[in-house]
Amino acid sequence: NAGxxxxxxxxxxxxxxxxxxxxxxxxxxxxxxxYRQDPGMGLRLIHYSVGAGITDQGEVPNGYNVSxxxxxxxxxRLLSAAPxxxxxxxxxxxxxxxxxxxxxxxxxxxxx
Amino acid sequence: GENVEQHxxxxxxxxxDSAVIKCTYSDSASNYFPxxxxxxGKRPQLIIDIRSNVGEKKDQRIAVTLNKTAKHFSLHxxxxxxxxxxxxxxxxxxxxxxxxxxxxxxxxxxP
Numbered sequence: 001n002a003g004x005x006x007x008x009x010x011x012x013x014x015x016x017x018x019x020x021x022x023x024x025x026x027x028x029x030x031x032x033x034x035y036r037q038d039p040g041m042g043l044r045l046i047h048y049s050v051g052a053g054i055t056d057q058g059e060v061p062n063g064y065n066v067s068x069x070x071x072x073x074x075x076x077r078l079l080s081a082a083p084x085x086x087x088x089x090x091x092x093x094x095x096x097x098x099x100x101x102x103x104x105x106x107x108x109x110x111x112x
Numbered sequence: 113g114e115n116v117e118q119h120x121x122x123x124x125x126x127x128x129d130s131a132v133i134k135c136t137y138s139d140s141a142s143n144y145f146p147x148x149x150x151x152x153g154k155r156p157q158l159i160i161d162i163r164s165n166v167g168e169k170k171d172q173r174i175a176v177t178l179n180k181t182a183k184h185f186s187l188h189x190x191x192x193x194x195x196x197x198x199x200x201x202x203x204x205x206x207x208x209x210x211x212x213x214x215x216x217x218x219x220x221x222x223p
Binding site: 044090100105 | 121154158205210212214
């Protein structure tokens with residue numbers, strides 16, 4: 001199993017550009033989440049999904065959209081990138097709530 | 113709960129000594145408390161977790177204690193080794209995949 005994979009690993013955007021961060025898992029996990037990690041602020045939940053077709057907002061959802069059309073994939077969309085969205089983004093998955101979350105390798109995004 | 117305070121932010125110990133990291137939270141409904149370890153440039157990985165119906169859990173050199181009355185929980189690492197050097201994050205949540213993370217503790221184990 002590949003576990004949780006994320007693409008791209010690095011990305012540089014200009015303010016106002018849009019892009020999609022990809023996340024996929026091959027463990028048949030129902031729960032998937034997106035976090036951003038900023039220096040000194042830990043991990044903050046952006047959006048999460050408890051199953052295909054179901055998504056909800058986390059702690060910092062503004063500026064991001066998600067969809068969950070399949071169990072395996074959970075893409076994160078930035079519609080109009082802003083410098084405040086410069087961060088490292090982690091996708092995670094788990095079988096259920098309250099159990100180990102498996103994190104992807106992360107995407108380092110810089111918005112100029 | 114949205115307020116998770118983690119202390120200290122940095123911690124240096126001599127190899128073989130113990131390390132203790134503490135977190136406090138505000139939501140009395142919180143019932144899941146995991147600890148994640150993140151090595152430099154790597155992804156976070158779960159090292160131990162505890163639920164609200166348990167006061168202490170141990171796994172070899174790592175232990176977590178939970179005091180629900182005082183709303184704090186702690187990570188204890190005994191007989192520290194250089195490979196324990198990393199950033200450690202506590203987290204807490206009440207359900208529906210809503211986990212709130214602390215700001216992290218950078219642990220350095222000095223050989």
